[in-house]
Amino acid sequence: xxxxxxxxxxxxxxxxxxxxxxxxxxxxxxxxxxxxxxxxxxxxxxxxxxxxxxxxxxxxxxxxxxxxxxxxxxxxxxxxxxxxxxxxxxxxxxxxxxxxxxxxxxxxxxxxxxxxxxxxxxxxxxxxxxxxxxxxxxxxxxxxxxxxxxxxxxxxxxxxxxxxxxxxxxxxxxxxxxxxxxxxxxxxxxxxxxxxxxxxxxxxxxxxxxxxxxxxxxxxxxxxxxxxxxxxxxxxxxxxxxxxxxxxxxxxxxxxxxxxxxxxxxxxxxxxxxxxxxxxxxxxxxxxxxxxxxxxxxxxxxxxxxxxxxxxxxxxxxxxxxxxxxxxxxxxxxxxxxxxxxxxxxxxxxxxxxxxxxxxxxxxxxxxxxxxxxxxxxx
Amino acid sequence: xxxxxxxxxxxxxxxxxxxxxxxxxxxxxxxxxxxxxxxxxxxxxxxxxxxxxxxxxxxxxxxxxxxxxxxxxxxxxxxxxxxxxxxxxxxxxxxxxxxxxxxxxxxxxxxxxxxxxxxxxxxxxxxxxxxxxxxxxxxxxxxxxxxxxxxxxxxxxxxxxxxxxxxxxxxxxxxxxxxxxxxxxxxxxxxxxxxxxxxxxxxxxxxxxxxxxxxxxxxxxxxxxxxxxxxxxxxxxxxxxxxxxxxxxxxxxxxxxxxxxxxxxxxxxxxxxxxxxxxxxxxxxxxxxxxxxxxxxxxxxxxxxxxxxxxxxxxxxxxxxxxxxxxxxxxxxxxxxxxxxxxxxxxxxxxxxxxxxxxxxxxxxxxxxxxxxxxxxxxxxxxxxxxxxxxxxxxxxxxxxxxxxxxxxxxxxxxxxxxxxxxxx
Numbered sequence: 001x002x003x004x005x006x007x008x009x010x011x012x013x014x015x016x017x018x019x020x021x022x023x024x025x026x027x028x029x030x031x032x033x034x035x036x037x038x039x040x041x042x043x044x045x046x047x048x049x050x051x052x053x054x055x056x057x058x059x060x061x062x063x064x065x066x067x068x069x070x071x072x073x074x075x076x077x078x079x080x081x082x083x084x085x086x087x088x089x090x091x092x093x094x095x096x097x098x099x100x101x102x103x104x105x106x107x108x109x110x111x112x113x114x115x116x117x118x119x120x121x122x123x124x125x126x127x128x129x130x131x132x133x134x135x136x137x138x139x140x141x142x143x144x145x146x147x148x149x150x151x152x153x154x155x156x157x158x159x160x161x162x163x164x165x166x167x168x169x170x171x172x173x174x175x176x177x178x179x180x181x182x183x184x185x186x187x188x189x190x191x192x193x194x195x196x197x198x199x200x201x202x203x204x205x206x207x208x209x210x211x212x213x214x215x216x217x218x219x220x221x222x223x224x225x226x227x228x229x230x231x232x233x234x235x236x237x238x239x240x241x242x243x244x245x246x247x248x249x250x251x252x253x254x255x256x257x258x259x260x261x262x263x264x265x266x267x268x269x270x271x272x273x274x275x276x277x278x279x280x281x282x283x284x285x286x287x288x289x290x291x292x293x294x295x296x297x298x299x300x301x302x303x304x305x306x307x308x309x310x311x312x313x314x315x316x317x318x319x320x321x322x323x324x325x326x327x328x329x330x331x332x333x334x335x336x337x338x339x340x341x342x343x344x345x346x347x348x349x350x351x352x353x354x355x356x357x358x359x360x361x362x363x364x365x366x367x368x369x370x371x372x373x374x375x376x377x378x379x
Numbered sequence: 380x381x382x383x384x385x386x387x388x389x390x391x392x393x394x395x396x397x398x399x400x401x402x403x404x405x406x407x408x409x410x411x412x413x414x415x416x417x418x419x420x421x422x423x424x425x426x427x428x429x430x431x432x433x434x435x436x437x438x439x440x441x442x443x444x445x446x447x448x449x450x451x452x453x454x455x456x457x458x459x460x461x462x463x464x465x466x467x468x469x470x471x472x473x474x475x476x477x478x479x480x481x482x483x484x485x486x487x488x489x490x491x492x493x494x495x496x497x498x499x500x501x502x503x504x505x506x507x508x509x510x511x512x513x514x515x516x517x518x519x520x521x522x523x524x525x526x527x528x529x530x531x532x533x534x535x536x537x538x539x540x541x542x543x544x545x546x547x548x549x550x551x552x553x554x555x556x557x558x559x560x561x562x563x564x565x566x567x568x569x570x571x572x573x574x575x576x577x578x579x580x581x582x583x584x585x586x587x588x589x590x591x592x593x594x595x596x597x598x599x600x601x602x603x604x605x606x607x608x609x610x611x612x613x614x615x616x617x618x619x620x621x622x623x624x625x626x627x628x629x630x631x632x633x634x635x636x637x638x639x640x641x642x643x644x645x646x647x648x649x650x651x652x653x654x655x656x657x658x659x660x661x662x663x664x665x666x667x668x669x670x671x672x673x674x675x676x677x678x679x680x681x682x683x684x685x686x687x688x689x690x691x692x693x694x695x696x697x698x699x700x701x702x703x704x705x706x707x708x709x710x711x712x713x714x715x716x717x718x719x720x721x722x723x724x725x726x727x728x729x730x731x732x733x734x735x736x737x738x739x740x741x742x743x744x745x746x747x748x749x750x751x752x753x754x755x756x757x758x759x760x761x762x763x764x765x766x767x768x769x770x771x772x773x774x775x776x777x778x779x780x781x782x783x784x785x786x787x788x789x790x791x792x793x794x795x796x797x798x799x800x801x802x803x804x
Contacts, residue, residue: 337400338748344694
């Protein structure tokens with residue numbers, strides 16, 4: 001079975017969850033013996049791991065009448081133009097490549113997938129990692145919505161990363177429930193998980209790690225911190241990452257009078273991330289709307305207890321994480337206080353959480369995708 | 380003659396309100412009264428009241444040959460007094476027929492038997508007092524929380540006057556033996572053990588309405604035939620379940636009430652009688668049973684692991700029972716009331732990740748956090764009365780000294796009185 005995938009990000013040059021998920025899923029699927037994956041990227045850098053799949057750079061495909069087209073490989077201002085160019089590349093690949101099925105990741109590649117389907121006659125499945133509803137909190141961009149909608153209408157099957165996203169696709173995009181499935185994301189196993197240890201510290205550490213932007217609910221983290229600090233000392237709060245709301249958060253912490261217990265270390269990379277997570281007593285993801293959210297799983301991999309919002313897709317598959325509504329600052333503060341106060345709660349979440357996450361494998365997600373491929377091809 | 384022993388267990392779980400950590404030390408009222416009221420009324424109207432009325436009918440129509448028992452916790456009796464006095468009336472009627480037995484059970488359905496013998500004794504004594512006050516009856520039979528039994532707690536129960544203990548007919552204790560016989564404790568041959576017939580009791584509770592379930596009788600005739608076909612030397616068949624089986628687990632439309640009502644006709648026809656636990660226990664025991672580790676009717680393992688199996692539960696229980704002695708010294712009525720409510724086994728049940736019954740919490744962690752917040756406040760109140768900085772032993776010796784001095788003062792006062800009287804003469 002050969003699958004032609006259209007993607008936008010791939011490690012090591014990732015900008016967000018899409019790259020992580022693309023890698024994890026393809027790695028997991030590659031373990032199936034009779035599956036070959038060809039993955040199209042706008043602008044590969046040459047240092048991607050191609051041991052388990054074949055990468056084609058869209059920028060190295062000769063398009064008749066245009067030559068090889070330049071792509072930024074990021075999310076530039078002329079993103080819609082790049083989407084169109086990507087579609088042009090797809091029209092060439094549809095004829096030159098040999099494949100049984102087309103698999104498009106996220107809205108940027110849907111037009112490419114649709115064109116490839118039209119020209120090759122092969123079926124198309126699209127993978128919804130996020131919708132514009134999540135990104136814009138209901139205030140959708142009509143052009144993007146149009147592209148998403150068309151992709152979903154033309155697809156033979158739609159895969160979503162959570163039931164939450166699936167509901168959005170059915171309700172807000174008018175899709176038939178029979179055509180939409182959920183394939184939950186997973187997390188790449190951390191080979192050296194045991195090398196990340198918790199260093200003894202005087203104060204407990206409560207961490208937020210991610211883009212400091214509206215969708216991630218950073219203000220709820222800061223407010224909860226204030227409530228905890230009103231009742232107890234010996235706790236410090238860390239907001240790692242960067243984003244358009246960072247300055248506002250620094251301001252908020254100052255206004256609430258907790259700036260002395262609040263730290264903003266900026267964007268973290270590589271091992272720094274796991275080291276911070278392993279050292280933390282709690283990791284909080286108060287996302288307003290998270291299609292899945294791989295980061296809590298990464299925290300649990302190194303034994304860090306997590307508090308996640310009910311409005312995130314990963315809450316659907318986790319038992320050993322504390323779930324609250326993102327706006328319920330009292331509940332978040334209550335959970336932080338309890339984890340910090342009762343070692344047994346920390347221990348239970350840490351140990352059982354790690355165990356749970358180690359059983360959430362991309363291989364299983366890959367099998368679900370394969371089952372969908374088989375179903376679509378049988379028709 | 381074979382006998383059927385029915386026993387219906389009734390307990391309304393204590394419902395804590397949402398209690399957040401900033402309230403610790405500030406707000407000392409922990410209960411969600413609205414939820415408790417609604418829950419009690421629902422259970423009573425959907426299940427317990429129709430059940431008890433049916434049982435009263437059965438006693439009347441069978442000319443008092445139908446007999447049965449009830450295991451009702453003290454906290455539940457209090458709730459019924461408050462929210463369902465009509466049920467109390469029916470229970471009183473049932474008591475007056477002389478065909479029922481109200482067995483002993485820990486006052487707030489706690490695990491005290493496994494953690495503190497004196498607390499267990501106190502709870503059982505309280506419940507005995509409550510039942511005696513309300514129904515004028517007494518009993519020598521114990522239904523420990525979740526039918527908990529082991530040799531040690533059995534011996535404690537015997538000392539408290541409970542010659543008969545009801546427990547589960549668990550396979551790991553019975554092996555090939557039948558639960559339909561009277562047994563005795565291997566530690567004390569005068570203590571009788573009655574074992575629940577798991578297959579029949581659970582079959583009725585969970586599968587009555589499922590026609591595909593072959594092992595369970597679906598009408599009274601089938602039940603009577605099944606009983607009649609049991610071996611001759613089977614003495615008593617114990618069908619014990621939560622009273623909610625009738626009306627809630629098996630809704631009225633399944634015909635469960637009609638089934639129940641028809642049982643006396645079919646059974647008596649086949650020469651199968653009815654008995655209460657104390658009556659059943661008068662028979663000679665067939666053999667002795669050794670139960671070194673606690674067994675109960677809960678979960679797959681038929682032990683206490685559903686309630687004490689994980690870290691969270693163990694932590695909560697340990698913190699709770701650590702202050703038993705101090706609470707016993709306190710006189711504050713509210714404190715004692717809270718002490719009982721916080722021991723309800725359901726708090727622990729909700730902290731189970733996989734089997735948590737009718738939990739009103741989102742998750743086991745949610746249950747743990749809420750309970751521990753309440754417990755933290757409670758422990759603070761206990762600490763104010765009897766600070767935990769003084770060790771238990773030191774406290775006891777100080778209190779003993781005070782008591783000795785009080786006695787001495789009383790004796791001296793008496794002496795003074797006597798001397799004054801002598802002087803007058």
